[in-house]
Amino acid sequence: MQLKQLILFILGKMVKMFILLAALCLLSFWMVSNSPVDPVQAYVGADMMLVGPEQLERISAYWGVDKPPIEQFGRWASALLQGDLGTSMIFRRPVASIIKERFFASLILMGLAWTLSGLVGFALGIVAGMKQNTWVDKAIKSYCLILASTPTFWLGLILLIIFAVWLNWFPLGLAVPAGVLTENVRLIDRIHHLILPALTLSVLGVANIALHTRQKLVEVLSSEYVLLARARGASETEILWRHGIRNIALPAITLQFASLSELFGGSVLAETVFSYPGLGRATVQAGLRSDVPLLLGCVIFSAVFVFSGNLIADTVYRVVDPRIRHKDGAV
Amino acid sequence: MALNQSVLSVNELTVSFRQYTRGLRQIELTVITGLSAEIQPGKILAVIGSSGSGKSLLAHAILGILPSNARVTGTMAYDGEELTAERQVKLRGREIAFIPQSVNYLDPLMKVGAQVRASIKDNKKEVQRDIFARYHLDSQVENLYPFQLSGGMARRVLVSGAMVSDARLIIADEPTPGLHPEIVEEALTHLRQLADEGRAVMLITHDVGAVLNVADYIAVFYAGTTVETAPVKDFAGKGEALRHPYSKALWKALPQNDFIPVSGFQPSPGDLPLGCLFSPRCPMASRECFESRPLERELRGGKVRCYHAT
Numbered sequence: 001m002q003l004k005q006l007i008l009f010i011l012g013k014m015v016k017m018f019i020l021l022a023a024l025c026l027l028s029f030w031m032v033s034n035s036p037v038d039p040v041q042a043y044v045g046a047d048m049m050l051v052g053p054e055q056l057e058r059i060s061a062y063w064g065v066d067k068p069p070i071e072q073f074g075r076w077a078s079a080l081l082q083g084d085l086g087t088s089m090i091f092r093r094p095v096a097s098i099i100k101e102r103f104f105a106s107l108i109l110m111g112l113a114w115t116l117s118g119l120v121g122f123a124l125g126i127v128a129g130m131k132q133n134t135w136v137d138k139a140i141k142s143y144c145l146i147l148a149s150t151p152t153f154w155l156g157l158i159l160l161i162i163f164a165v166w167l168n169w170f171p172l173g174l175a176v177p178a179g180v181l182t183e184n185v186r187l188i189d190r191i192h193h194l195i196l197p198a199l200t201l202s203v204l205g206v207a208n209i210a211l212h213t214r215q216k217l218v219e220v221l222s223s224e225y226v227l228l229a230r231a232r233g234a235s236e237t238e239i240l241w242r243h244g245i246r247n248i249a250l251p252a253i254t255l256q257f258a259s260l261s262e263l264f265g266g267s268v269l270a271e272t273v274f275s276y277p278g279l280g281r282a283t284v285q286a287g288l289r290s291d292v293p294l295l296l297g298c299v300i301f302s303a304v305f306v307f308s309g310n311l312i313a314d315t316v317y318r319v320v321d322p323r324i325r326h327k328d329g330a331v
Numbered sequence: 332m333a334l335n336q337s338v339l340s341v342n343e344l345t346v347s348f349r350q351y352t353r354g355l356r357q358i359e360l361t362v363i364t365g366l367s368a369e370i371q372p373g374k375i376l377a378v379i380g381s382s383g384s385g386k387s388l389l390a391h392a393i394l395g396i397l398p399s400n401a402r403v404t405g406t407m408a409y410d411g412e413e414l415t416a417e418r419q420v421k422l423r424g425r426e427i428a429f430i431p432q433s434v435n436y437l438d439p440l441m442k443v444g445a446q447v448r449a450s451i452k453d454n455k456k457e458v459q460r461d462i463f464a465r466y467h468l469d470s471q472v473e474n475l476y477p478f479q480l481s482g483g484m485a486r487r488v489l490v491s492g493a494m495v496s497d498a499r500l501i502i503a504d505e506p507t508p509g510l511h512p513e514i515v516e517e518a519l520t521h522l523r524q525l526a527d528e529g530r531a532v533m534l535i536t537h538d539v540g541a542v543l544n545v546a547d548y549i550a551v552f553y554a555g556t557t558v559e560t561a562p563v564k565d566f567a568g569k570g571e572a573l574r575h576p577y578s579k580a581l582w583k584a585l586p587q588n589d590f591i592p593v594s595g596f597q598p599s600p601g602d603l604p605l606g607c608l609f610s611p612r613c614p615m616a617s618r619e620c621f622e623s624r625p626l627e628r629e630l631r632g633g634k635v636r637c638y639h640a641t
Contacts, residue, residue: 233424
């Protein structure tokens with residue numbers, strides 16, 4: 001019975017996702033086709049003077065950008081339904097393979113930042129909540145509020161200036177050392193390149209989760225069941241382990257999954273600042289140079305990614321929270 | 332009411348909260364003012380007062396679980412020895428048990444068996460099962476979450492949690508308004524049993540009518556103090572045997588009596604009258620009532636805080 005409900009719930013969400021994706025594709029396509037950037041011009045770039053009008057026409061005919069937008073969309077959508085995302089204009093490679101490669105790079109970056117911000121944020125939130133209204137709490141709160149109002153790209157630049165330019169501890173950008181063959185790149189090099197961007201991304205995620213956890217813990221600690229626990233002789237540490245963590249973990253996990261959208265948005269900026277070859281940077285490049293297939297591919301992929309995050313958040317609640325799990329289980 | 336017999340005696344207890352209003356202005360909210368009470372083994376003292384009169388804070392003060400911005404003066408003695416903060420920590424959950432009445436006092440995400448086991452020191456599982464059986468709770472109940480319990484079951488779970496240790500003083504907070512009358516009845520009968528086994532019980536409630544059959548003494552709580560403590564038999568007829576004008580008015584206000592409401596309202600904790608706390612509403616108030624607060628005195632087998640009571 002419970003499993004059936006869960007499957008129905010997920011199926012319902014899937015239907016919603018497909019509707020969302022269809023609308024998203026249509027909207028993005030419409031926006032790109034109205035963009036003032038001409039894909040042919042953007043592709044040719046500075047060589048514009050060297051390329052004749054016939055050649056330009058042949059390029060547009062080759063890409064199909066001379067056809068009316070509706071026809072372009074129809075061709076793209078029917079190819080998409082067959083699993084073909086098309087070919088990127090700027091990379092001259094199938095969009096699917098670019099996304100796969102770039103997503104892997106982004107996944108490491110985002111995964112690291114996500115885990116780090118989740119753990120640090122949760123811990124800071126607990127400390128602030130337990131020490132409510134003391135200087136520790138105030139320090140953590142101020143730190144989070146300052147972080148929450150810091151733009152990602154600015155923080156990235158500051159970190160770059162301090163740690164890469166002044167201290168020379170970390171490289172200025174990219175994911176691997178320049179001029180080294182792929183097979184010669186060591187793991188340590190990759191990690192070395194990952195630290196600054198991951199730090200930039202995670203530092204910003206901390207604020208959200210820490211403030212939320214603090215607030216939730218303060219609520220729990222002023223609840224009647226904690227009052228009763230105190231009246232029955234439980235110590236503050238016992239209360240934190242027994243009632244605190246239990247009641248704040250679920251909202252925190254949910255929030256962390258739901259924050260994937262912000263994380264993705266942040267990674268676009270962080271990857272651009274650090275020239276990190278991830279999906280976010282590919283999206284920016286595609287947008288600036290009117291690479292419609294790649295841009296749409298990135299849009300679809302990021303939508304699926306963010307949607308999955310929210311879906312996991314909702315599902316975790318259903319599976320873990322007894323009040324939803326046993327909805328019909330009153331005895 | 333000899334003092335050396337009392338399990339708990341509270342003497343001139345005052346609880347106030349410091350609050351900051353606009354800017355850095357400080358105001359002192361006095362929620363309990365010079366309150367005295369005592370309870371003997373085998374007796375039930377019912378503390379009655381209207382909702383929001385701060386009577387739950389009395390329970391919290393005895394248990395030492397007031398919020399950190401509370402200031403407490405006066406003395407409390409447990410077993411004739413001063414009840415200090417350290418003793419409160421030692422005694423609560425062991426010798427002093429607290430029985431709340433609302434399901435909100437259970438952690439919504441924790442199985443109730445585990446919540447009861449949390450206050451047991453040794454043989455957790457065994458003791459919990461014994462106590463659940465004693466309170467007629469099925470063996471499956473321990474695996475339920477609070478939202479799955481009926482009102483009566485929730486109450487019995489709360490009682491089980493309080494009775495895992497052999498407490499000598501029980502403080503029961505008021506049965507939630509809106510609880511089923513049968514459940515209230517069951518709760519009160521049970522408290523009577525606990526008292527008959529030799530425990531001292533303090534029952535905090537707003538319902539005079541409900542406690543008449545179970546309590547031994549009734550303390551009338553008004554604006555943070557006990558204006559009168561009287562044997563339960565004095566709450567009869569038209570209230571002639573009662574001592575304090577507020578107790579009399581309260582008694583007459585009951586639907587089963589004259590149903591005449593007490594005019595006016597209780598003073599707010601931030602703005603207490605200089606003299607007797609009841610003086611603004613008292614028909615008998617004279618000049619001295621407005622100028623100074625009457626001390627508690629013995630009168631006809633009870634205690635009263637009034638210059639004019641006879």
